[in-house]
Amino acid sequence: MDGRADTHHADRLSGDVMPYDYKPFPYTAPPGLTAPEPRHKVVIVGAGPIGLALALELAQHGMRSVVLDDNDVVSIGSRAICWSKRSLEILDRLGIGETCAEKGVTWKIGRTYHGDRELFNFDLLPEEGHKMPAFVNLQQYYVEQFLAEAALASDLIELRFKNKVSNIAQNGECVTVSVDTPDGSYQVEAEYLVACDGARSPIRNMMGLDFDGELFEERFLIADIEMQAETPPERWFWFEPTFHPGQSALMHKQPDNIYRIDLQLGWDADPEAEKQPEVVIPRIEKVVGHGDFRLDWVSVYSFQCRRLERFVHNRVVFAGDSAHVVSPFGARGGNGGMQDVDALGWRLAGLMRGDAGLAILEDYNTERVHGADENIFHSAGATKFMSPADGPEREERDRILAQAATDPEARSRINSGRLSVPCVYPLQGAPDGANLPDATRPGSVALDAPQGDGWLLNRLGGGMKLLCIGCSVETDVDTVSADLNDFVARRYLGEAKQAVYLIRPDQVIAARWIDPKPAEIDAALASIWR
Numbered sequence: 001m002d003g004r005a006d007t008h009h010a011d012r013l014s015g016d017v018m019p020y021d022y023k024p025f026p027y028t029a030p031p032g033l034t035a036p037e038p039r040h041k042v043v044i045v046g047a048g049p050i051g052l053a054l055a056l057e058l059a060q061h062g063m064r065s066v067v068l069d070d071n072d073v074v075s076i077g078s079r080a081i082c083w084s085k086r087s088l089e090i091l092d093r094l095g096i097g098e099t100c101a102e103k104g105v106t107w108k109i110g111r112t113y114h115g116d117r118e119l120f121n122f123d124l125l126p127e128e129g130h131k132m133p134a135f136v137n138l139q140q141y142y143v144e145q146f147l148a149e150a151a152l153a154s155d156l157i158e159l160r161f162k163n164k165v166s167n168i169a170q171n172g173e174c175v176t177v178s179v180d181t182p183d184g185s186y187q188v189e190a191e192y193l194v195a196c197d198g199a200r201s202p203i204r205n206m207m208g209l210d211f212d213g214e215l216f217e218e219r220f221l222i223a224d225i226e227m228q229a230e231t232p233p234e235r236w237f238w239f240e241p242t243f244h245p246g247q248s249a250l251m252h253k254q255p256d257n258i259y260r261i262d263l264q265l266g267w268d269a270d271p272e273a274e275k276q277p278e279v280v281i282p283r284i285e286k287v288v289g290h291g292d293f294r295l296d297w298v299s300v301y302s303f304q305c306r307r308l309e310r311f312v313h314n315r316v317v318f319a320g321d322s323a324h325v326v327s328p329f330g331a332r333g334g335n336g337g338m339q340d341v342d343a344l345g346w347r348l349a350g351l352m353r354g355d356a357g358l359a360i361l362e363d364y365n366t367e368r369v370h371g372a373d374e375n376i377f378h379s380a381g382a383t384k385f386m387s388p389a390d391g392p393e394r395e396e397r398d399r400i401l402a403q404a405a406t407d408p409e410a411r412s413r414i415n416s417g418r419l420s421v422p423c424v425y426p427l428q429g430a431p432d433g434a435n436l437p438d439a440t441r442p443g444s445v446a447l448d449a450p451q452g453d454g455w456l457l458n459r460l461g462g463g464m465k466l467l468c469i470g471c472s473v474e475t476d477v478d479t480v481s482a483d484l485n486d487f488v489a490r491r492y493l494g495e496a497k498q499a500v501y502l503i504r505p506d507q508v509i510a511a512r513w514i515d516p517k518p519a520e521i522d523a524a525l526a527s528i529w530r
Contacts, residue, residue, distance in 0.1 A: 020141055020256075024072040025148065027162045032179070032186035040066050041352050043177055043190035045165050045203055048075065049140060050320030050337040051196030052147035056094040057345030059156040060462050061505070063352060066188070067157065068179060070164035074148070077297035078139035078224050081254055082331035084420045085125065086445060087338040088132040089507070093462050096146040097132065104138030105253050110235035112416050116242055119404045120411050124419060129487035130448045131455040135419070137233070137254050140334070168193060168206055168316070175315045191352060194317045194344070196337075199304075201322035207313065213306025214380060216327065217267040218387040221300050223280055225259050227293035237416040239386075239401055243286040248386050248416070250329070251287070258296060261287055262328075264386065271300040303327040303387075305380040307372045311340075312365040319344055324372040326379035329386065329417030336375045339422060340368050346462065346505035356529045363530075371423045378418040385415040431511040431524055437494040446507045449487035456482060462505050464528075466521065470498035475521050477502075504528065 031037055042058060044051045047069035055065045083091075083100065091097040111121045125134035151157045166185070167178040175193040179186055195203035204210075231253055238249045247264035254260060263283060265274055273279060275298050285291045307324035311317060320337030344364050350356040388394040403410035422445045430442035440447055446467070449456040459480050460467065466477040469492050470484060480503075482488050493499055502511040502524050511524040 020139070022073045022076070022141075025152075025159065025161045027072055027182065028160075029183045030160055030163065030179070030181060030186060030188075032188050033181065033184055037186075037188050039174055039189040039191065040064070041190065042066070042192050042194060042348065043068060043175070043188060044194045044196055045069075045177075046196035046198060046320075046322070047071075047144075047148065047159060047161070048196060048198065048320070049080070049143050049147060049334060050341060051194070052144065052151050053090070053094060053338060053341045054194060054196060054319065054345055055151050055157045055159075056147065056154065057341055057462075058349055059151075059154050060094065061346055061349035061353075062156070063349040064156045065158070066190070067151070067159050068163040068165055068177070069159070069161050072161040074141040074144040076141075077299065078141065078254060078258065078260060080140040080143075080331075080334035081137050081252060081260055082335075082420075083136050083138055083143070084331060084335045085130065085132045085134050086342075086420075086422045087335045088136060089445075089448070089457055090338050090342050091143075091147075092132065092458070093507075094147070095150055096143075099146050100138055100143060101132060101136050103142055103255055104136035105233045105255055106133045106136050107233040107235060107253075108134035109232070110237070110419070112414060113236070113238045113241065114401045114404065115238075115240055117405065119401075119414065129450055131457065132448070135235075135331070137252050137260075139254055139256075139258065142255070165197075165202060165206075168203060170315045190315075192315050192317060192348060194319055194348075195322045196320050197322050199321040199325045201318070203316065204308070204318065204322055207316065209308055209313070211304075211306035211325070212309060213304065213376060215306070216303035216380075216383050216387065218303050218383065219265045219267060219269045219271065219274075219300055220303075220328075221263045221265055221269075221274055221280070221283070221298070223261045223263070223284055223298050224254075224296040225261065225284055225288075225293040226257050226296050227259060227288065228257060229259070229288070231259075239414075239416070244283070249287065250416075259288075259293075263287075265300070269300070274300050301328075303383050305376045305383065307369070307376065310365055311368055312361050317344065317348070317361065317364070319368075323368070324376070326375050327383045329382045330375075330379055330419055331417070332375040332379055332420045335420040336371060339371055342506040342508075343367050343371075350529060359530045360528075367425045370425060374423045375420075382415045382417045425508065427510065429527070431513055431516070431520060433496070433499055433512045433514040435494060435496055436499055436512055436514075437491060440492050440501070440509055440512070442509050442511055444509055446501070446503050446509055447491045449482075449491060450485060451483050456488070457507060460503050460507055462507075464505055464525070465503045467492075467501040467503055469493060469500070471500065471515070473500055473516060473518070473521070475518060477521065477525070 319340040425443035
């Protein structure tokens with residue numbers, strides 16, 4: 001399916017009955033086959049998690065969209081599984097966050113081993129007072145299914161399955177999209193097209209665009225297995241484990257008794273040979289210590305940390321893997337794509353409503369290139385630490401691992417993947433009240449906190465809001481008065497007695513003051529809707 005193309009070599013299934021029931025979505029002959037269609041506001045290419053989430057985000061702002069996908073089922077195999085706290089908060093705003101959290105395996109503890117010895121562990125969310133957990137492991141096909149069901153229920157979203165884009169052309173007014181279906185071909189026009197069609201993006205290829213960055217000479221095997229086991233919901237990472245000498249390994253627990261196992265193979269590994277069950281099964285038996293499991297899905301992938309130079313090309317906008325790809329350690333791929341949705345949806349809707357000019361898409365480009373570069377930096381660092389070049393680089397990595405058990409400084413330099421957190425955008429000239437907490441400075445995502453029997457982020461919703469804590473202001477902006485409690489005071493006030501925060505529709509803090517004047521609030525708003 002569009003939006004689920006990736007850098008993996010062709011997947012191989014075990015041939016047994018899979019635990020997930022892949023049911024095709026309905027195909028309906030589109031109206032463009034028999035008569036010209038009116039120009040659409042937005043066409044989204046790709047019904048993976050990023051494309052579907054964007055359609056729902058646009059619908060939250062009252063904006064219609066058409067989603068085109070060349071397939072009619074969710075992705076085969078679990079693929080992206082680690083959904084971060086921020087992604088869950090975004091999905092919650094779209095109506096499926098609680099469903100994902102309930103179905104998924106919640107975790108926050110990670111353990112890192114060298115051989116059989118645990119070097120250290122970490123807690124990704126040590127404090128209470130957040131609605132969503134640090135991470136939930138949930139197979140991508142479930143997330144897609146939940147998103148697709150929500151999209152199908154929306155009057156503002158038209159999902160067109162078995163609709164394959166064959167060509168695009170754009171001018172100053174619109175994008176013309178040529179589409180192939182089982183019943184023939186047709187064309188549609190859209191004010192904007194958003195490419196959410198994955199790492200092998202056909203749209204990117206049609207436009208002659210390519211990624212810049214690094215392709216690492218390393219290969220990893222993914223194996224999803226089904227087995228009964230009593231293991232805690234934690235992330236386990238091994239450097240040079242005894243069951244896989246000289247390489248690295250990772251294991252995650254998923255719903256339905258599915259376990260994800262990643263095994264480093266080396267660049268000289270033959271992808272086709274390594275996917276054969278007679279090769280995979282003995283490897284997995286060494287990891288889990290027995291053969292009582294069923295092979296569910298297998299893939300071999302190469303590391304890439306690359307992106308487009310720009311994400312906005314006139315009326316064509318790129319989001320998710322079509323715009324950037326990273327190695328999987330740190331769970332920055334799918335989560336980075338969800339942050340693209342967060343930054344794009346409200347801006348695109350505001351532009352088409354006439355609330356903003358074209359500069360607002362340039363702001364999307366600036367912010368998400370910044371976010372992609374941060375993800376690439378961390379992912380490339382993890383990749384280089386896990387697969388160092390022979391010589392001084394490997395000697396230094398081995399020295400760090402050897403010293404880590406007794407040396408805290410060496411331990412801090414171990415990198416098996418810095419786990420995904422939302423980046424802080426460098427907002428130029430954003431008003432920043434003095435002596436307020438650093439964690440809620442402009443450019444950062446607003447932090448959640450309990451509010452009576454609810455949560456602060458749910459109260460902020462997805463519109464432009466003025467959050468008032470310990471005070472009130474006269475303004476035309478929708479205002480949320482926070483219930484003051486220890487969590488709100490610690491996260492938003494610090495030593496101050498009051499504060500006012502301007503929160504964007506993506507729940508990013510745009511500005512903050514101790515005691516703002518109305519003109520200051522208006523100026524901050526004008527800098528956003530420009």
